[in-house]
Amino acid sequence: MDSGQSLSDGEILWEISSQRAIEKSSAQRSCSSQLKNIKRPCHGTSRKMAQQEKLSDCEENDNTIQTMKNIEDILNEESLVDVELRYDVDDFKLNKRGNTKKDAGKRDTSDSGITSTDTSPIANEGGNRQDSDLEASNSKLLTSCVSSPTAGGKSDYATVRETIRTFNKFYLQIVQEMHKKEKNGIQGNSEDLKRKRESNSPAELLKASMQLDLKALSKMRATNSIMYPRKRFGHLPGIDVGYQFHSRAEMVALGFHSDWLHRIDYMGKAYSEVEEYKDHTFPLAVALVLCAEDDDSQINSDHIIYTPCGSNRTVDPHQVQNPDISYCYQALKNNMEQSIPIRIAVGHKSSSSHCNKIYTYYGLYKVMECWALTNLSGCLIYKTRLRGVEGQPKLTMNEVYFNKEHSPAVRFKSPGLVSMDISGGQEEIPIPLVNLIDDTPFASTGFTYSKSILVAESVNFPANADGCKCKGSCKNPKNCGCARLNGSKFPYIRHNGGRLTRARDVIFECGPNCGCGPDCINRISQRGIKYHLEVFRTPNKGWAVRTRDFIPSGAPVCEYIGVLRRTHELENVDDNDYIFEIDCLHTIKGVEGRERRLGAVSEPFRNYLEKLDDKYLEQTPEFCIEANSIGNVARFINHSCEPNLFVQCVLSAHHDARLARIVLFASKNIDPFQELTYDYGYPLDSVIGSDGRVIEKPCHCGAATCRKRLY
Numbered sequence: 001m002d003s004g005q006s007l008s009d010g011e012i013l014w015e016i017s018s019q020r021a022i023e024k025s026s027a028q029r030s031c032s033s034q035l036k037n038i039k040r041p042c043h044g045t046s047r048k049m050a051q052q053e054k055l056s057d058c059e060e061n062d063n064t065i066q067t068m069k070n071i072e073d074i075l076n077e078e079s080l081v082d083v084e085l086r087y088d089v090d091d092f093k094l095n096k097r098g099n100t101k102k103d104a105g106k107r108d109t110s111d112s113g114i115t116s117t118d119t120s121p122i123a124n125e126g127g128n129r130q131d132s133d134l135e136a137s138n139s140k141l142l143t144s145c146v147s148s149p150t151a152g153g154k155s156d157y158a159t160v161r162e163t164i165r166t167f168n169k170f171y172l173q174i175v176q177e178m179h180k181k182e183k184n185g186i187q188g189n190s191e192d193l194k195r196k197r198e199s200n201s202p203a204e205l206l207k208a209s210m211q212l213d214l215k216a217l218s219k220m221r222a223t224n225s226i227m228y229p230r231k232r233f234g235h236l237p238g239i240d241v242g243y244q245f246h247s248r249a250e251m252v253a254l255g256f257h258s259d260w261l262h263r264i265d266y267m268g269k270a271y272s273e274v275e276e277y278k279d280h281t282f283p284l285a286v287a288l289v290l291c292a293e294d295d296d297s298q299i300n301s302d303h304i305i306y307t308p309c310g311s312n313r314t315v316d317p318h319q320v321q322n323p324d325i326s327y328c329y330q331a332l333k334n335n336m337e338q339s340i341p342i343r344i345a346v347g348h349k350s351s352s353s354h355c356n357k358i359y360t361y362y363g364l365y366k367v368m369e370c371w372a373l374t375n376l377s378g379c380l381i382y383k384t385r386l387r388g389v390e391g392q393p394k395l396t397m398n399e400v401y402f403n404k405e406h407s408p409a410v411r412f413k414s415p416g417l418v419s420m421d422i423s424g425g426q427e428e429i430p431i432p433l434v435n436l437i438d439d440t441p442f443a444s445t446g447f448t449y450s451k452s453i454l455v456a457e458s459v460n461f462p463a464n465a466d467g468c469k470c471k472g473s474c475k476n477p478k479n480c481g482c483a484r485l486n487g488s489k490f491p492y493i494r495h496n497g498g499r500l501t502r503a504r505d506v507i508f509e510c511g512p513n514c515g516c517g518p519d520c521i522n523r524i525s526q527r528g529i530k531y532h533l534e535v536f537r538t539p540n541k542g543w544a545v546r547t548r549d550f551i552p553s554g555a556p557v558c559e560y561i562g563v564l565r566r567t568h569e570l571e572n573v574d575d576n577d578y579i580f581e582i583d584c585l586h587t588i589k590g591v592e593g594r595e596r597r598l599g600a601v602s603e604p605f606r607n608y609l610e611k612l613d614d615k616y617l618e619q620t621p622e623f624c625i626e627a628n629s630i631g632n633v634a635r636f637i638n639h640s641c642e643p644n645l646f647v648q649c650v651l652s653a654h655h656d657a658r659l660a661r662i663v664l665f666a667s668k669n670i671d672p673f674q675e676l677t678y679d680y681g682y683p684l685d686s687v688i689g690s691d692g693r694v695i696e697k698p699c700h701c702g703a704a705t706c707r708k709r710l711y
């Protein structure tokens with residue numbers, strides 16, 4: 001390509017990425033002299049690399065490696081590629097949850113439909129209350145209502161994450177088994193599921209998804225993996241107000257609610273035989289799931305009017321009523337009389353393909369009033385009024401899920417809105433900019449938006465590589481010439497519009513000379529920005545980027561766009577915060593402690609790497625993407641010591657790794673309104689000022705493990 005020519009939208013040319021690793025013990029590593037005066041957002045490094053490489057934020061234990069290997073095998077199975085998967089990739093790479101429960105294997109008996117293998121209905125797990133005195137018990141309960149962000153302690157939060165990953169792992173295995181059966185022509189349930197999945201009817205799809213949920217939950221129970229297997233009142237450590245569940249099944253997996261279908265979860269009369277509860281009158285409700293869109297409940301964060309019998313409404317299959325309404329009503333009345341609060345989660349419809357609804361934990365509510373009235377048809381209607389327990393953290397906007405349809409309207413009303421779309425219509429989805437912090441105008445950023453890379457005159461852009469010979473969509477990785485470069489694997493699964501199964505040295509995607517079309521699974525990073533992103537002002541990091549949508553782990557978020565330049569031709573590097581070195585080759589070779597990734601690249605590419613002169617790798621990467629004056633939304637993404645994105649080197653149009661594209665992928669599930677960050681990977685003391693002195697820049701990422709300095 002001629003120098004200076006801008007790349008057309010469809011042509012995504014380079015990729016790069018590399019993550020640098022630092023010794024776990026020290027956050028420093030050496031750096032070539034030419035790097036020393038360049039402040040650049042170089043990607044991933046250090047202690048975070050291990051996590052990013054696994055696309056996982058789990059804590060390792062001895063089981064991790066084996067478990068990950070198994071999951072990796074599963075994910076790399078060709079058979080999985082075209083399967084619709086509901087959960088995130090990293091969630092499958094889970095270490096086994098530590099058996100912290102004394103009562104693992106026991107389940108409660110109750111009227112909720114969950115069968116028991118244990119005669120005692122009550123858990124004796126850590127944290128469960130054992131008070132025999134009703135008053136003492138209640139006052140303790142209310143104390144526990146006053147949640148704090150640290151109420152659960154780190155291990156509880158980690159266990160929540162691990163439990164969800166275990167659930168997702170089972171879900172994936174079930175999908176895989178089902179797919180195998182379909183392939184082998186085995187009839188039965190899998191055939192039924194296939195029909196439902198292939199149907200265009202949302203109700204059928206929902207049913208198929210529920211069937212898979214149910215199977216995964218059965219596995220959770222069979223392996224004693226439910227986090228809180230016993231019903232209990234009050235907050236559950238590790239699940240704070242604002243926590244978001246991505247399905248009803250996740251609630252059951254955690255033990256937040258024992259039933260994936262009904263709204264109300266209660267402890268039945270059998271509990272009165274248990275010593276701990278001998279002074280209570282049962283049934284008593286423990287948890288309630290409501291839907292923001294339902295007409296028969298009025299919900300705001302302080303007050304809720306709940307109608308246990310929604311007589312005239314259409315029944316949502318996710319939210320069917322308990323069969324015995326008066327029993328539910330009795331339970332709620334008992335809660336009121338004994339002043340026992342109920343956990344409430346509220347579901348908001350989601351247009352994301354990832355899930356049907358997002359459920360937010362609103363906190364503990366006390367039943368204030370219960371009444372019954374007769375409607376015009378003579379039906380008895382029960383009503384209850386609930387009030388949020390005082391002292392709980394208030395829900396913020398960030399914690400209430402807005403779906404894609406709602407987002408633009410919300411933005412419209414957004415206070416501090418400075419620009420409706422910084423891309424000026426270039427991106428398919430507008431990118432607004434808000435500033436609630438100060439008067440800094442958008443103009444001060446002084447850059448021009450571009451959704452594609454520009455090439456500096458001095459850079460000779462390589463010719464397009466030969467493509468694969470597939471037609472339509474690449475299906476068999478053993479036959480696809482591009483997939484063969486990835487070790488005869490497709491790096492992506494189709495789920496949620498395409499997700500990377502794990503970070504790699506380099507990914508070879510299909511390009512302009514390939515026979516396949518734009519929907520090919522091996523072009524996932526070429527489809528532009530698919531999430532509602534927003535630039536916002538921070539008090540101490542300048543501008544930043546957050547998402548308004550849920551982003552599943554492994555999903556491509558955006559490419560780092562700017563001007564492709566020769567690094568040694570850069571000027572005024574001291575004043576440029578937007579230089580991204582393309583150090584793909586350095587990463588592949590593990591130069592300067594960069595952590596090695598999965599490197600299943602082809603023989604010819606390996607030979608090329610073998611012949612690479614070590615001297616070349618001792619120098620600063622030859623090329624960089626410089627986004628000071630021209631760039632896209634990626635230039636506003638800040639550094640974090642605990643990032644939620646990672647950098648992936650991608651080759652699509654050409655195969656010159658010196659000029660690889662830089663694509664940012666989600667390293668974990670990212671909830672709406674979270675800031676997007678990646679690890680810049682600066683070694684400490686690597687930035688030297690023009691006076692020859694080391695420049696120290698404080699890091700304000702706010703992570704618990706923050707190393708306190710950006711460089």
Ligand SMILES: C[S@@+](CC[C@H](N)C(=O)[O-])C[C@H]1O[C@@H](n2cnc3c(N)ncnc32)[C@H](O)[C@@H]1O
Nearest residue numbers: 541542543577635636637638639698699700701
């Ligand atoms: C690529 S820019 C990111 C966008 C930038 N915040 C802006 O306003 O344009 C990199 C610069 O952002 C700031 N920055 C990014 N992450 C930071 C962090 N964790 N702590 C402090 N400053 C940060 C630093 O000034 C850094 O040089």
